[in-house]
Amino acid sequence: MAMLLLMLLLPIFLVAVSGTAAVSCPASxxxxxxxxxxxxxxxxxxxxxxxxxxxxPLEHLDLSGNRFEEFPIQYADMDSLLYLDLSNNKIDNLAANALIGFTSLRTLLLANNSIVLWSEISPNEAFKYAPSLKRLSLSGNRLGSFASADSKMQLNSQSLTELDLSAAQISVVGGDILVNKLPNLQRLSLANNQLTQLLRLPSKSLRELDLSNCGLQRLSSTFFEALPNLEVLNISHNTALQFGSMDEDLIVAYELLKLDASYCNLDQIDLSGMPVLVEVRLRGNLLRLVDEHTFANNTMLELVDLSNNVVRLIGNEAFSKLKRLKHLNLAYNEIAYLDRNLIRGNDILLELNLSRNIIQKLTKIVSNSVRLINMSWCEISSIENTALSSLSAIQNLDLSNNLISDIPNLMHSETLQHLNLANCRLSTIRNGTFSGFPELANLHLNGNRLTNPIPPAYFRANKFLDQIWLGDNPWICECHNPMFVEFYDYLTAKPPKLKDRIHLRCASPAVFYGQLWDYACMSVWSASARSSSGEKVWSAIMLTILALGLLALMLGCFQKMMRQRKKRNNRRELNENHEELRRIRDLNDRMMREESSTTLQQTNEISVLPSYEDALLMPKLERPAKSMLDLTATERKRKQLRRSHTHPDGDHSDGEVEQQLDTHQRFRSVEMLSNRDKERRAQYGPHRRTGYMEYNTQSGSRRFSIEDSRFPAARLKQQNLQSAEQIGNFQSYENSPYTKRKPKIAEIPPFKRVNMMAESVEFLTDPEYEDLGVKSGSPFAKRKPKSPPSIQVSAQVYTVGKGQLDPAVEDYFSSAQKKKAASSSTIASDFQELTEPDITSLPDENRSNDSTSNSKLSMETGKRKKRKNSASRRVSGNFSAAAAGDSSSSSCEDVGRNAQVHKPMRETLF
Known part of the structure; x- marks a missing residue:
C-alpha cells in the first residue's frame, strides 16, 4: 500500500519540483x-x-508567526489567492477597504493578533468586499462583548459559513447582534470564553455550536428553540452546568444528532427530548445508574460513552432498545457484576469496553456480533470454561493487567485471533492452554511469571500464530537445556515470531541476571559449538577436500573419455573417408578400364571396318571367317586358340578339332551378335555417365549399372577413348555405313533358321532371288553367282579339312581365283543349294551307303559337339550341326525340292 501511495505521489512531487523551478519564489x-x-x-x-x-499564481500563503503590523493590501491583485494565514502577528486593526480586491479569498486567519476591540475590524464594512470568504478566525484576540445594539458593530458577510471566536475574552453574547447579518453561518465556536450571560442566538442556518469550557451554568429550553437546525452541540467542561435535570424544563432538540456533555459533573440526565440523537458522550460525570429509562427514547444511538463515571449497576434491559448501537464504552466505572444478556439484543454491536472495573470473574457473555472486548485492569482472577462459547464473532480479547494465574484447558473459540494476557500472573502453560484457539495469530504473554521454556509442541494447533510477546518474565536461562534451545529456535526461526526480543531477559542464574537471551547464552552456545564442532570442522574440511579431489578425478576421467571418444570418432571418420576414396578410386578405375577397353575395341573394330565403297572393291573371302579375330589374328594365335579349345587328352582328331573350333567360333560370333542386339534394345537410366557395365554369367549379356557409382570415370583421354556417355548412348549399329544395305533373309524352314545379323553377298547377288527386291543396279548383281554342284543334303554343313585353312581373303581380280571360283566347294559361299527331288521328304533307305555313312558320321559329330558345347548352344539358341543335318534330311524328304541353306553370318564385316 505504501509503495502504491508513493507511486501515486511521485508525479505530484515531480510537478512540485518543476513548479518551484518555474516560479520566482522569494528567498524568505x-x-x-x-x-x-x-x-x-x-x-x-x-x-x-x-x-x-x-x-x-499563489493559492495558499502562510505568513503566520512573524512581526507584521498591517494587513497586506498589496496582495489584492492576486486573483488566485484562496488561503491567507496571518495568525500570530501584531496586526491591531482591519480597515474597511482592506479586503478590496480579494475576490477569490476563501479562508482568512487573524487569530492571536493585537486586536483589542470588535470595532477595530470594521465588521460591518470590511467583509463585504470578500464575496468568496467562507471561514474567518478571530480567536485569541480581545474582542470584548456583543451587547451593543449599534448596527455598525454587527458582523456583515453573506458568504461566511464558519466563524471562530474562541478564547476572545467574550463575556456577554446577547440578542441577535452576533448572527443577525450572517445568513449562511453554519459553525460557530465560542469555546474557552467566560460567558457569564448567554442569551438567545437566533439562527436558522447554524448547525454546529461549540460552548465548551465557557463557565455555563444553565441552558434553557428557549435557547434551543432559537436554533431549530442545530445538529452538533458541545457543552463539555462546564462543571457547574445543570443540563436536563428533573426539576427543570425538558430540553427539546429534534434535530440534534451529536451531544457532548463530558466532564460537566452531571449526576443525572434526561435525553428523552432528543429522539434522533446518534452519539452521546457523557464521559467524566457522576452518573451512578444506567437502566432501561436512561436511553428509552434514543433508539437511534450508535455510540454511547459512559466512561469515567461511578456506574455500579447496569440494568438487564439498559441497552436492549438500542438496536443500532455499535460502540459501548463502560470503562472506568465500578461495575462488579455483568449480566450475560447485557448486550444480547444488540445485533450490530462491535466493540465493548469494560476496562478499569472491578469484575473479579470472567463469566459467560452472549453476543452474536461483538468482535472486541476489552476487560483489562478488571482484577479478574478466574475465568469460566464457557466464557467465550457464546461469543460467536469474537476476534480480539484483552485480559491484560488482571490477576489471572491459570487459563482453563476447555476454553474454546473458533474466531479468536488476538489474545492479550500481558501483566497477569501466569506461571505455567499447559499443552492444551491454546489448543482451543485454531485461528490465534497474536499472543501477549509478556509481564507474567513464566520461568521455564514452553515446548513448541504446545503451539502445534495454532498454525497461524506469528506474533508472540514474552518479555518481562523471570526466565531461567538454562542454555544447555535442549528444550530451551528448541524454544529459542522456534521463536527466532525465520520469519521470527518473537516481537519483544529486546525485553527477553534472564532472571537466573545470577551470572545471567538482567541479560538478554542472546547475550547470556550466546557465549555458552558458541563455546559449546566450538568444543563440540572441532572434529566436525576438521571432518568437514577433509570431506570437502576429498569431495573436491573426487570431483576433479571424475572431471579428468570424463575429459579423457571425451578425448578418446573424439579420437575414435576421428579415426573412424578417417577410415570411412579412406574407404570411400578407395571405393571411388576402384570404381573409377573399373569404369575407366571397361570404358577404355570397350572404346578401344569398338574403335579398333570400327577402324578396321572398310567403308561401303571399299567393301565393294574388297576381294571375296576364300574361306569363311569365324570372327574378327580370325581375320586379324596370326596363324600362331589361331593355333593357340584351337589348342585352348581342344581337350588336352587328345582323343579327337585334327579334323574333329577343326570342326569343333569352327563351330565354336561360329556360335560365339552369333552369341556376341545376339548380346549386342540385347544391348541395343536395353533401357538405360538417366545417369549413364556414372554407371558401369555388368556382366551376367548365365545369359552372357551385359547391362549398364549405376549402383555404387558416385563419380564419373577419371583420367579418360578424349583423343583415344570414347566417353562413357557416348558408350552408354550407343543404341545400335544403324549408324554404320554397312547398315544401309538391307539384305533379305531367305525363306527357310524354322528349324533351319539361325540367328542371322546380315546377308551374304551371294544371297544378295543371286538372280534367283530377284523377286525378293534385290536391286539390279547393285555391282554384285552384275556378277554371275557361282553355281554350286548339286549335292545331297547331309547333316554336316561345313566340311573342314585337316590341312591348313584356305586364305581368308580371296582376290577376285586374279585369274587363279576366278578359276577356283568355278569349282564346287562347300565353304565357297554363304549359301549352298541342296538338290533334292522333294525338300519335304525325308531321305529313304535306298540312298547310297556313302551318303548313309556320311549321315551317320555327321550325327555322331553333332552328338559330340552337343556334349562339348551344350552351354553355348543354350545361350545362343542355335542349332547344332547334327541337329541341323537331321532336320535338313527330314525336311528334304517332306519338301522334295531344292532349298538354299543360309549359313550363319560370320563377323566378317561387323
Whole structure:
C-alpha cells in the first residue's frame, strides 16, 4: 500500500519540483506544489515586511508567526489567492477597504493578533468586499462583548459559513447582534470564553455550536428553540452546568444528532427530548445508574460513552432498545457484576469496553456480533470454561493487567485471533492452554511469571500464530537445556515470531541476571559449538577436500573419455573417408578400364571396318571367317586358340578339332551378335555417365549399372577413348555405313533358321532371288553367282579339312581365283543349294551307303559337339550341326525340292 501511495505521489512531487523551478519564489519563503496548487510557506521567519509575489499564481500563503503590523493590501491583485494565514502577528486593526480586491479569498486567519476591540475590524464594512470568504478566525484576540445594539458593530458577510471566536475574552453574547447579518453561518465556536450571560442566538442556518469550557451554568429550553437546525452541540467542561435535570424544563432538540456533555459533573440526565440523537458522550460525570429509562427514547444511538463515571449497576434491559448501537464504552466505572444478556439484543454491536472495573470473574457473555472486548485492569482472577462459547464473532480479547494465574484447558473459540494476557500472573502453560484457539495469530504473554521454556509442541494447533510477546518474565536461562534451545529456535526461526526480543531477559542464574537471551547464552552456545564442532570442522574440511579431489578425478576421467571418444570418432571418420576414396578410386578405375577397353575395341573394330565403297572393291573371302579375330589374328594365335579349345587328352582328331573350333567360333560370333542386339534394345537410366557395365554369367549379356557409382570415370583421354556417355548412348549399329544395305533373309524352314545379323553377298547377288527386291543396279548383281554342284543334303554343313585353312581373303581380280571360283566347294559361299527331288521328304533307305555313312558320321559329330558345347548352344539358341543335318534330311524328304541353306553370318564385316 505504501509503495502504491508513493507511486501515486511521485508525479505530484515531480510537478512540485518543476513548479518551484518555474516560479520566482522569494528567498524568505518556500514554495511547493500540492497537486495543482502552489503553496508558499513564509511562517516563523521573523519578517516585518511582506515578501513580493509578482506574477506568481499563489493559492495558499502562510505568513503566520512573524512581526507584521498591517494587513497586506498589496496582495489584492492576486486573483488566485484562496488561503491567507496571518495568525500570530501584531496586526491591531482591519480597515474597511482592506479586503478590496480579494475576490477569490476563501479562508482568512487573524487569530492571536493585537486586536483589542470588535470595532477595530470594521465588521460591518470590511467583509463585504470578500464575496468568496467562507471561514474567518478571530480567536485569541480581545474582542470584548456583543451587547451593543449599534448596527455598525454587527458582523456583515453573506458568504461566511464558519466563524471562530474562541478564547476572545467574550463575556456577554446577547440578542441577535452576533448572527443577525450572517445568513449562511453554519459553525460557530465560542469555546474557552467566560460567558457569564448567554442569551438567545437566533439562527436558522447554524448547525454546529461549540460552548465548551465557557463557565455555563444553565441552558434553557428557549435557547434551543432559537436554533431549530442545530445538529452538533458541545457543552463539555462546564462543571457547574445543570443540563436536563428533573426539576427543570425538558430540553427539546429534534434535530440534534451529536451531544457532548463530558466532564460537566452531571449526576443525572434526561435525553428523552432528543429522539434522533446518534452519539452521546457523557464521559467524566457522576452518573451512578444506567437502566432501561436512561436511553428509552434514543433508539437511534450508535455510540454511547459512559466512561469515567461511578456506574455500579447496569440494568438487564439498559441497552436492549438500542438496536443500532455499535460502540459501548463502560470503562472506568465500578461495575462488579455483568449480566450475560447485557448486550444480547444488540445485533450490530462491535466493540465493548469494560476496562478499569472491578469484575473479579470472567463469566459467560452472549453476543452474536461483538468482535472486541476489552476487560483489562478488571482484577479478574478466574475465568469460566464457557466464557467465550457464546461469543460467536469474537476476534480480539484483552485480559491484560488482571490477576489471572491459570487459563482453563476447555476454553474454546473458533474466531479468536488476538489474545492479550500481558501483566497477569501466569506461571505455567499447559499443552492444551491454546489448543482451543485454531485461528490465534497474536499472543501477549509478556509481564507474567513464566520461568521455564514452553515446548513448541504446545503451539502445534495454532498454525497461524506469528506474533508472540514474552518479555518481562523471570526466565531461567538454562542454555544447555535442549528444550530451551528448541524454544529459542522456534521463536527466532525465520520469519521470527518473537516481537519483544529486546525485553527477553534472564532472571537466573545470577551470572545471567538482567541479560538478554542472546547475550547470556550466546557465549555458552558458541563455546559449546566450538568444543563440540572441532572434529566436525576438521571432518568437514577433509570431506570437502576429498569431495573436491573426487570431483576433479571424475572431471579428468570424463575429459579423457571425451578425448578418446573424439579420437575414435576421428579415426573412424578417417577410415570411412579412406574407404570411400578407395571405393571411388576402384570404381573409377573399373569404369575407366571397361570404358577404355570397350572404346578401344569398338574403335579398333570400327577402324578396321572398310567403308561401303571399299567393301565393294574388297576381294571375296576364300574361306569363311569365324570372327574378327580370325581375320586379324596370326596363324600362331589361331593355333593357340584351337589348342585352348581342344581337350588336352587328345582323343579327337585334327579334323574333329577343326570342326569343333569352327563351330565354336561360329556360335560365339552369333552369341556376341545376339548380346549386342540385347544391348541395343536395353533401357538405360538417366545417369549413364556414372554407371558401369555388368556382366551376367548365365545369359552372357551385359547391362549398364549405376549402383555404387558416385563419380564419373577419371583420367579418360578424349583423343583415344570414347566417353562413357557416348558408350552408354550407343543404341545400335544403324549408324554404320554397312547398315544401309538391307539384305533379305531367305525363306527357310524354322528349324533351319539361325540367328542371322546380315546377308551374304551371294544371297544378295543371286538372280534367283530377284523377286525378293534385290536391286539390279547393285555391282554384285552384275556378277554371275557361282553355281554350286548339286549335292545331297547331309547333316554336316561345313566340311573342314585337316590341312591348313584356305586364305581368308580371296582376290577376285586374279585369274587363279576366278578359276577356283568355278569349282564346287562347300565353304565357297554363304549359301549352298541342296538338290533334292522333294525338300519335304525325308531321305529313304535306298540312298547310297556313302551318303548313309556320311549321315551317320555327321550325327555322331553333332552328338559330340552337343556334349562339348551344350552351354553355348543354350545361350545362343542355335542349332547344332547334327541337329541341323537331321532336320535338313527330314525336311528334304517332306519338301522334295531344292532349298538354299543360309549359313550363319560370320563377323566378317561387323
Amino acid at each position: 519563503c518556500k514554495c511547493y506544489w500540492v497537486v495543482d496548487s502552489l503553496y508558499a510557506n513564509c511562517s516563523r521567519r521573523g519578517l516585518s515586511v511582506y515578501p513580493s509575489f509578482d506574477n506568481v
